[in-house]
Amino acid sequence: MMDKHVFKSEPEEAGIRIDIYLAAKMGISRSFAQQLVKTGEVVINDKSVKPNHKIGSQDIIAVQLEVQDVLTVEAEALPLDVVYEDKDIIVVNKARGMVVHPAAGNPNGTLVNALLYHCRGELSGINGIIRPGIVHRLDKDTSGVMVAAKTDEAHRGLAAQIKSHTACRTYWALVHGNISEERGTVEAPIGRHPKDRIKMAVTFKHGREAVTHFSVLKRYGEYTWIECKLETGRTHQIRVHMAYIGHPVVNDPLYGYKKDRFPISGQALHSHCLDLVHPVTGTVMHFEAPAPTDFKACLQQAAAQSNNE
Structure with missing residues (x-):
């Protein structure tokens, strides 16, 4: 086979x-x-x-x-923060540090392993045995809300919403610098970095359209807590766009400053809200994942540094 x-x-x-x-x-x-x-x-x-x-x-x-x-993906009884679940979909609050699906050299401890156990193997098979149920992904070190499909019908419906960007994802990020505007839009095409092919970059030669809307939630002197909504869904979009305008995400190992000292493993980026239409019932749905402890700790540190200035 x-x-x-x-x-x-x-x-x-x-x-x-x-x-x-x-x-x-x-x-x-x-x-x-x-x-x-x-x-x-x-x-x-x-x-x-x-x-x-x-x-x-x-x-x-x-x-x-x-x-x-192909990797044999086994069900594992791992901690799983379930936000919502029915017979068609499951919405989870993914922990920072958890990889979404198995890969060679990393076959265990992923969200897929946890979902297989929790859902007793009842996940969409459209993406094969390595990524059952996975419609969209979050980076390993990005926490927050995401949806998975339990049936092929639900998978097709969710995938169509992700592709057309009718499913709305809202992120929180702590970034460097005091953003002068209350809100703004970064409209700059994103493609592979011309020299480091593992990274993405703003590139006007071969980049694809990318639009990020941001608004300021709170200022902390040399740092700003922002909310981001995406019109497009390019790889690392928020991280690339914020670095491009001179406000990289705090503790970002790829696009940020190398000497950040914040109490978080990876970038201070969190998928806070997800809005979608249920792919089977047609119900409009809204889900939220509260800021995790490590993200709150970053906000507290930024506030403390601001107060000491």
Whole structure:
């Protein structure tokens, strides 16, 4: 039995090595991706390639995996903060530090492992055995509310809302600097960083449209607590946009300052609210995840530093 994955590269992804591309797209290690390419399990536009091959724009990339090569994802009795659940969907408050789905070298302790246990295996199968039920993702070090699908019907409905951006996600972030405006919009295209292909960046050459609306919740001298709403859903969008306007997210290891000393592991970014239409019943729904302890601790530290100035 084979498990087939097919991807179509975007214009801004042109020039990325195939092993790096597959590692990011499939959640596998780069060495495993190289092995797949070497053994002929990967074809681009129906042709075999080498691991150092650089993909082009709108390439069709097909990956065939033997089932035994795919990670076996086991149910695990892990802590899971369930915000809402019915027979079609489940909404959770993901903990910071929890990876969403398994990958080579990281097969356990993920949100998927926890969901499989909690839902007794009743999750949508559209994304295969590694990512059952997963409609959208949060970065490992971003906490907060996210939704998963328990049925294929619900998955298709949620995916359509995510794609059309009718599902609204609202984030909280603590950023560097005192933002002068009460609210604003960052409209700048995002694509792969021209030199560091693991990172994203504002790029007007091959970037895709990206729009972030922000408003100030509170100022703390050299820091600002903001709320962000996304019109688009690009990878690392808030982190890239805030760094671009000179207000990087506190403790961001990729886009922020290297010497941040805040009591949080990873960026001070939290998915606070999720608004969507139930994919089966049509009910308008609103979900919230309160600020976690570590995010509150960052706000307290920023306030203390502001008071000492």
